[in-house]
Amino acid sequence: MSVQIGNIDLGDFPLLLAPMEDVSDPPFRYVCKQNGADLMYTEFISSEGLIRDAAKSRQKLDIFEYERPIGIQIFGSDIEHMREATEIATAAGPDLMDINYGCPVKNVACRGAGASLLQDIDKMVAMTSAVVKATHLPVTVKTRLGWDDNTKNVYEVAERLQDVGIQALTIHGRTRAQMYKGVADWTLIHQIRKNPRIKIPIFGNGDIDSPQKAAEWRMQYEVDGMMIGRAAIGYPWIFREVKHYFKTGEMLAPPTIAERVDVCRTHLEKSIAWKGPKTGIFEMRRHYSNYFKGLDHFKEYRMKLVVADTFEQIDEILHRVTEHYSEQMA
Template sequence: MNIGDIQLGQRPVLLAPMEDVTDESFRLICKEQGADFTYTEFVSADALIRNIAATTRKLKIRPAERPAAIQIYGRDTQSMVEAARIVEQAQPDVIDINFGCPVKKVAGKGAGAGMLRDIPKMLEITSAVVKAVNIPVTVKTRTGWDADHRLIATLAEQLQDCGIKALTVHGRTRAQMYTGWADWEMIARVKENPRLTIPLIGNGDITTGQEAREAFDRYGVDGVMVGRASIGAPWIFRSMKAAITGEDEPMITDAEKFAILRRQITESIERIDEYRGILHIRRHLAASPLFKGIANFRDTRIAMLRASTYDELSAILNQVEEQLSTQEIKRNPTTTQQI
């Protein structure tokens, strides 16, 4: 699969853009774990034009994580064009336009998935951004505003006509938010359109390697995008890539997983500061499947999510890792060593 001249190989797995999640540290770790392409957190066009520091920081891309995209959103054509030109100076490989965010503070103001209620404006913005920059432009959107207005089959072709180089479709409507199931049959119908020649990336409910492989085999997409399943578990990309290529399931030890989480904590603190860095990383810790199945874990989880210093959080993780190790020994007792 190619996005313009950018080659991603066969059956690529992409890390979805997620606000307060896909910071530069997390993206690089996911890349090291097998993600073929990464996206920044979405960037507000208005905030970028106003040179808001918290927004401009999101434009940094490390060489080791490339190829990567910076995603922008907004509701005004001129603002989106100006933001795209600013983003181009940061030299991403791709500029992605967010027409899919369903949250009220974005969609309710007409940006993100809110554009699904104003298709002419969506197409106007897309065409203008494509013409304004000299790097590939892509779009991420949903199947429609609600169940009565699932228009993605027609919209995909219209967006292609605007000059985008790839399209990502999340298989839910805006009304669904993140509830229910993603409609992969709808995504497949988009792919079946013989007039659609740009790559189609499917997104929604991909949580295992088997599901990723099925997305390619059954629905025919060119790429698969993984979002929430990667939070607190960036190693999931190793498992997915193995399943897609038919390789054996990789052995990823708990020690490796703890090391990755500790690295995220450290780099989050280095990037911001101790207190805010820990606040930022709590979402990853809260979502991590590493802690599932641990007996009487509720109080430990609360303590972990209330920790405000690195030393405090590190001590809790050490305790949890030791507890997991003890449980593993009990499940798999070794024979007594002969003297």
């Protein structure tokens, strides 16, 4: 059975790339798409920023043909502003709109946006309804189990948001109070998936960091697909590895040093093409340690990579990384 969101066909068990602030930009999305991500989202975008025409918010609306299907994710605390932001985002031409009701960070949740709306389901329902009515695109939602252990209300949230027209729901298996600590609990996600009233796809999110776990939780929790976030940072191969394991029951060989360097270089090239050399090179610096995690004595190379300020210099260092570590592993 194919998973559908509106008229978007995502195949039989889609893998989604989570929208992550300062990570899920077009260069990062490119390398994830190349490695098998089925559906991706922009970084979350402030409704206030879109309405004010803030440059940073506007830039996050950039999407490219190769990314499709892609959703634009917005967040905010004011219903009318969310409606206006939906119209602005729809004009950017995504395949779907997504609302963030899951972000736990203080400057979002304590301003009445993101996970904060789990404390006011009536307002969440009204806001969702306004967004659904403001666009011709399918609307999806990402949320958490609840605000804290005493208010795990996502079962009710799922029913009520489906009633006002959302077409898929992603649930992160933690409460807002947990932030990203502890272990994600998918039992409530499973209960929602088994609820006979729920007809929309339910995607699970939280702690999927290996093909074996993805396969085990797919069977155990019976979700329609999975959203992967932190495990893809510096390791976009997670998508192809999970898919290969689903298909064959075998682990795909990990990427070689040459592959790691190639994908890192592609990410850098896309970053420069999108943001210009100065910002593109600067913002890529946070990714090097992730791409080369686990390599002995990599710190020396990382220090060189984060001070290099031209593509040519970085390219030269990456060549040396390939040579040095390929010899070591030969």
